[in-house]
Amino acid sequence: MLFDKFTNDAVTFANHIVMAPMTRCRADHSDAVPNDLIVDYYRQRAGAGMIISEGVPVSDRARGYIGTAALWNDAQAAGWKKVNDAVHAAGGIIFAQLWHCGRVAHSALHADGSLPAGVSNIAAKLTKTFIIDADGKPTMADCEAPIALSTAEVQGVVKDFGAAAALAKRAGFDGIEIHGANGYLLDQFRCPVLNDRTDQYGGSLENRYRFLLEVVDACASVYEPGRIAVRQSPYGTFNDMIPDPEPLVTYPYLARELARREIGFLHIFDQSFSWIHDATHPLLPALRAAYQGALIACGNFDRARSEAILARGQADLIAIGRPFIANPDLVARLQANASLTPWDDATFYAGGAKGYTDYPALAG
Numbered sequence: 001m002l003f004d005k006f007t008n009d010a011v012t013f014a015n016h017i018v019m020a021p022m023t024r025c026r027a028d029h030s031d032a033v034p035n036d037l038i039v040d041y042y043r044q045r046a047g048a049g050m051i052i053s054e055g056v057p058v059s060d061r062a063r064g065y066i067g068t069a070a071l072w073n074d075a076q077a078a079g080w081k082k083v084n085d086a087v088h089a090a091g092g093i094i095f096a097q098l099w100h101c102g103r104v105a106h107s108a109l110h111a112d113g114s115l116p117a118g119v120s121n122i123a124a125k126l127t128k129t130f131i132i133d134a135d136g137k138p139t140m141a142d143c144e145a146p147i148a149l150s151t152a153e154v155q156g157v158v159k160d161f162g163a164a165a166a167l168a169k170r171a172g173f174d175g176i177e178i179h180g181a182n183g184y185l186l187d188q189f190r191c192p193v194l195n196d197r198t199d200q201y202g203g204s205l206e207n208r209y210r211f212l213l214e215v216v217d218a219c220a221s222v223y224e225p226g227r228i229a230v231r232q233s234p235y236g237t238f239n240d241m242i243p244d245p246e247p248l249v250t251y252p253y254l255a256r257e258l259a260r261r262e263i264g265f266l267h268i269f270d271q272s273f274s275w276i277h278d279a280t281h282p283l284l285p286a287l288r289a290a291y292q293g294a295l296i297a298c299g300n301f302d303r304a305r306s307e308a309i310l311a312r313g314q315a316d317l318i319a320i321g322r323p324f325i326a327n328p329d330l331v332a333r334l335q336a337n338a339s340l341t342p343w344d345d346a347t348f349y350a351g352g353a354k355g356y357t358d359y360p361a362l363a364g
């Protein structure tokens with residue numbers, strides 16, 4: 001099953017393995033346009049059933065790290081078109097992961113020097129980001145305290161996502177994933193501790209998910225719903241987040257809202273690499289009951305664990321991250337039970353071709 005075709009009404013993937021979204025920081029920060037190195041990187045990985053791109057900021061203020069290839073202007077869309085054409089020529093499928101970092105950011109990353117945008121003014125403590133210092137050198141820095149978005153500004157960000165989806169379509173992406181996970185802006189709105197708002201985007205669960213669902217609706221006016229994914233990280237603590245106090249209420253609520261809109265994919269990332277592999281854990285069955293689209297599971301999956309979760313019917317697709325960094329032909333290797341090259345985390349977020357496009361394929 002893992003190596004068989006997947007299909008819904010809108011798209012067909014050659015297999016059930018998704019390349020998980022991974023920020024690699026190989027673009028020039030000044031224009032955030034995908035370059036030839038980035039084209040090569042994705043072309044090499046076109047054997048995935050579907051690639052989800054690295055997080056793609058939807059505006060300048062959405063940026064939280066240096067060198068993230070973005071999607072708010074025509075030049076960036078033209079750069080992504082080269083990526084997408086290369087992936088398609090190699091027989092692959094690619095979705096863009098649309099991203100707003102929110103409070104996980106620093107004013108040095110923004111062209112106008114604006115402070116990070118927040119659900120509230122609460123800072124992400126002990127969370128570092130990667131910036132360019134006053135001497136032009138890359139360096140780690142604490143995230144700055146954000147400024148809470150006004151109600152009108154939240155609606156402006158919804159429009160930014162819609163505009164980015166339109167650019168994604170023009171650039172030839174086969175679909176999009178909305179990054180609602182890992183403590184970034186949309187996840188910050190979900191969080192009942194960080195979200196102290198009194199407008200229609202704060203308070204009840206419905207209100208805290210209103211922003212994400214308005215983003216979904218804006219994107220669904222561009223892409224058919226079967227080409228849209230939403231990513232969540234239940235129980236997540238990355239970026240100074242507090243795990244949701246009612247996960248069996250919160251995430252099934254979202255799943256029902258996505259089902260109502262016939263959204264194609266709900267992507268669940270277990271940051272702890274634990275509960276998602278526990279056949280008796282109640283969350284995936286609760287999501288399954290609430291949602292008719294495809295569930296994507298992510299978090300330390302190898303071939304055996306992928307086959308196990310598919311066999312017990314708790315997921316429909318498996319997203320794999322780090323092994324794809326070091327094994328461009330990962331699907332072929334898993335299918336052949338071939339050995340895997342280990343990844344080097346020193347080159348995850350920096351460097352040029354080293355640790356990016358120089359990992360060999362099995363036959364190469």
Ligand SMILES: Cc1cc2nc3c(=O)[nH]c(=O)nc-3n(C[C@H](O)[C@H](O)[C@H](O)COP(=O)(O)O)c2cc1C
Pocket residue numbers: 020021022023024054055097179181182231269298299300301319320321322323348349
């Ligand atoms: C270098 C790196 C960059 C990542 N960037 C993103 C990102 O941009 N968006 C996102 O949702 N997750 C991101 N993640 C998380 C991965 O999508 C994935 O969930 C994680 O690596 C766990 O999967 P794995 O165990 O198969 O690697 C990143 C992970 C790594 C290692």
